[in-house]
Amino acid sequence: MTTQTHINIHVLAFGQIADIIGQSTFTYSTPNTLLALQTKIENDYPLLSKIAYRIAINKKIALENTELHEADELALLPPFSGG
Amino acid sequence: MMAINWKRYERQIILPNFGLVQQEKLAKAKILVVGAGGLGCPALLYLAAAGIGEIGIIDFDTVAESNLHRQVLYNAKDIGSNKAIVAGEKIALAYPDCEVKTYPEKLSIQNATEIISSYHLILDGCDNFDTRYLIDEVCKQQNIPWIYASISRFEGQVSVFNLPDANGIKAYYTNLFADKPSNESLLNCAEAGVLGVIPGIIGNMQALEAIKVIAQIGQPLANELLTYNGLTNQMYKTKIL
Numbered sequence: 001m002t003t004q005t006h007i008n009i010h011v012l013a014f015g016q017i018a019d020i021i022g023q024s025t026f027t028y029s030t031p032n033t034l035l036a037l038q039t040k041i042e043n044d045y046p047l048l049s050k051i052a053y054r055i056a057i058n059k060k061i062a063l064e065n066t067e068l069h070e071a072d073e074l075a076l077l078p079p080f081s082g083g
Numbered sequence: 084m085m086a087i088n089w090k091r092y093e094r095q096i097i098l099p100n101f102g103l104v105q106q107e108k109l110a111k112a113k114i115l116v117v118g119a120g121g122l123g124c125p126a127l128l129y130l131a132a133a134g135i136g137e138i139g140i141i142d143f144d145t146v147a148e149s150n151l152h153r154q155v156l157y158n159a160k161d162i163g164s165n166k167a168i169v170a171g172e173k174i175a176l177a178y179p180d181c182e183v184k185t186y187p188e189k190l191s192i193q194n195a196t197e198i199i200s201s202y203h204l205i206l207d208g209c210d211n212f213d214t215r216y217l218i219d220e221v222c223k224q225q226n227i228p229w230i231y232a233s234i235s236r237f238e239g240q241v242s243v244f245n246l247p248d249a250n251g252i253k254a255y256y257t258n259l260f261a262d263k264p265s266n267e268s269l270l271n272c273a274e275a276g277v278l279g280v281i282p283g284i285i286g287n288m289q290a291l292e293a294i295k296v297i298a299q300i301g302q303p304l305a306n307e308l309l310t311y312n313g314l315t316n317q318m319y320k321t322k323i324l
């Protein structure tokens with residue numbers, strides 16, 4: 001049996017996502033893959049699964065599931081629509 | 084060599100990284116501003132003031148009283164009038180060097196290719212995803228760079244799409260958000276509220292990116308997304324591809 005490693009990452013939440021989570025910067029304990037993080041954070045904040053958003057890891061948009069590391073900076077970026 | 088009004092543009096021509104060559108590039112440039120609203124109004128004013136030779140303005144909407152706190156080209160007498168027409172008249176009056184064309188209609192699948200292909204650069208000041216995805220698609224087909232921006236309450240996003248970065252990589256809006264979100268899943272300015280100065284700042288950032296792309300100075304936001312938060316003064320910049 002493998003045990004998933006838990007790490008602490010730094011999260012920046014933008015636009016509506018900051019409203020859903022209730023804060024715009026916070027530290028979050030998560031399993032160390034992007035998919036596992038998404039599952040966990042959408043479970044913690046169910047409204048997140050209802051909107052589109054992209055995740056940037058250390059200032060680059062993540063294209064696929066990838067390993068996360070302790071102290072990584074993740075940005076949760078929804079599309080904006082106002083003009 | 085074009086006849087440049089030296090006196091009018093002197094203060095930017097004397098800049099170390101700017102000059103007559105760059106001013107002439109602005110004078111030869113044709114820019115289309117899609118949406119003459121919160122983002123479009125400041126962008127139009129500063130692009131025309133900077134000496135852009137030709138500006139197109141497309142907007143089907145009419146001025147409403149609730150627009151006036153952020154759409155600074157309009158006043159109470161303009162309520163009910165088409166935004167493209169009113170903005171065009173005011174820009175042409177204030178900046179006679181600038182040739183202004185107005186399109187009091189909606190950018191659509193039917194007219195987008197013909198209108199967009201007449202310009203060197205597109206500035207997106209729209210407030211809906213249908214128009215934004217249409218701009219992305221037509222600019223890709225016609226190989227025209229475009230300056231994106233959008234607002235969410237006290238925050239704004241800015242990027243330059245379809246322009247190669249230092250490594251030759253071009254990003255499109257669809258690289259950021261592949262699937263068009265439903266307009267219902269996101270709040271627009273009418274529902275979410277907006278502080279007028281935020282689109283003022285972000286629309287000016289779009290004008291600056293447009294000037295950088297046309298004059299070929301600095302590092303435009305090619306393949307990068309910038310987010311500005313007006314409450315914290317924080318800027319966050321990420322690579323797209």
